[in-house]
Amino acid sequence: MSTYQIHGLKEKLTLGKFVVTVELEPPKGANPMPVLEKAAFLKGYVDGVNIADSPMATLRMSPIALAHVIQQDMGIEAIFHLTCRDRNVIGLQSELLGAAALGVRNILTLTGDQPTRGDHPDARGVYEVDSIGLAKIAKQLNEGLDLTGHPLNGPTQFFIGAAANPGADDLDVELEKLKRKVDAGVHFVQTQPVFDLNQVERYLELTRDLPIHIIFGILPLKNGKMAHYLNQKVPGIQISEEIISKVEQGGREAGIEVGKQLIEKIKGIVQGIHIYPIGDLTMVSELLDIPQKMPKVI
Template sequence: MNLREKLAANKFVITVELDPPKTLNLDKILTEVNSANFRKIVDAVNVTDCPLAKLRMSPIALSHIIQEKIGLEAIFHITCRDRNLLGLQAELLGASALGVRNILALTGDPPEVGDYIMATGVFDVDSIGLVRMVNKLNNGYEYSGNELKDKTDFFIGIAVNPTAQDLTKEIKRFEGKVSAGANFIQTQPIYDIGLLEKFLKLTAHINIPKIIGIMPLKNYKMVKYLNNNLPGIFVPPEVKERMRGKDVEEGVKISRELISKIRKFKEVAGIHIFPLRDMNLVCRLLN
């Protein structure tokens, strides 16, 4: 069964975030994702698209390599930052031809947050427009409305933040993405079960698979950074205090507790793990 079939069959899935390297050598990444324990518990890997506007290998290329060499399904990220309407569609047609058909459609981090502040942020569309574009390709049409000879078959994922400061606005955008053709969601990391429960109740009318983000905390410094620098992520005081003077072992313990609670929600279709480039954390969390 592929990811689409597993979610349709209500199988609880595990996906893992993977940053491509800034090198041509893929030995380390391929070894990590090809380990027996990793492949036994992970249904798909998300391959990011130059996250934080920093140079990385093409997510489509790496996704194709992982699927061909390892046999592990990939979800490639594509952002609106680096390509205009023509470039986005060209990339999507190429991905489809390569058999890389799970996608996470994102607006993308602006160039000024990364190493190339002189780069042009294109943003011909936002993530809602990108989902609409992919859905048009799935129906055999270019974004312009011109008919194509073939239809793509992308399984369209989107990102949603259950702990957004303006949750009403976030849910409205969520609804817009689903109306445009989104098939599943993966959320930002969750540390507060109460906020997740509120989000699930407010989005009960949106009937697509919801995969919930988990990011193990490595130390107290990381907690402070998340709360002070990333408005979309909230670490509650009780979790913050548990990490005071502690290391990743406590972070793994907290994440395991969160996963156990998250699995009890019937609305949840799976877990999306942000391992912060430490694939060993995935097996430690789930074994």
């Protein structure tokens, strides 16, 4: 068994170790090298990398295949995203069984963006189940049964994840949805970006009785324009005027400092952080004080 499997994300969270994960976007093409170089840059500084599933409904390499290559060639554990947009329940089960055979056991269950948002707007979304239904499928496969209750020739061992939103307008509704995800079999969540210690503490208090690991999202702000856009246009993101003012005045450097300060404040009370680099891995480098220079990738 590989090292990343013995001391993987599940084991680290179970043992109470603070974990760091970073989201990477698969390439549009058959060459995985640009992403492998990014993964190699992060090796030793993160506990896992998330591989998105055609994010924003734009065509990308299979997250399961890429997650397998990263684990096999880079020795870094991967969390693959799987959406309900492109596959019916037969296809979803087939993908999961294939992932299990490849040793990719961490999954983030997502409903998925509508095809109309992406580069194939005429494609048809499937959505036979939603993210909760997908979590139930993964849980049932872990129990050695397919969705119809028929036995498999061997159970899977998925560590099942989902998305969560501490900044939701209606936290009662959000909490109820999270409870349904836990009941469906979810073991951990990675949240939307947070920018405020009070928001983190409030969410921890609301979820303290739930048997789930929570990894909080961190998104480094590049400038005031970005901060305003996120605050006004992206549901579930709340950025204070104080932080917006700091980033407006100090730009990228201030955004990195805000992120660093938040990480230091929450590090002792949360189980981990999930960094959204938004296409700029140097932001991750500065947040985590990685001394090496980010390689040029194509």
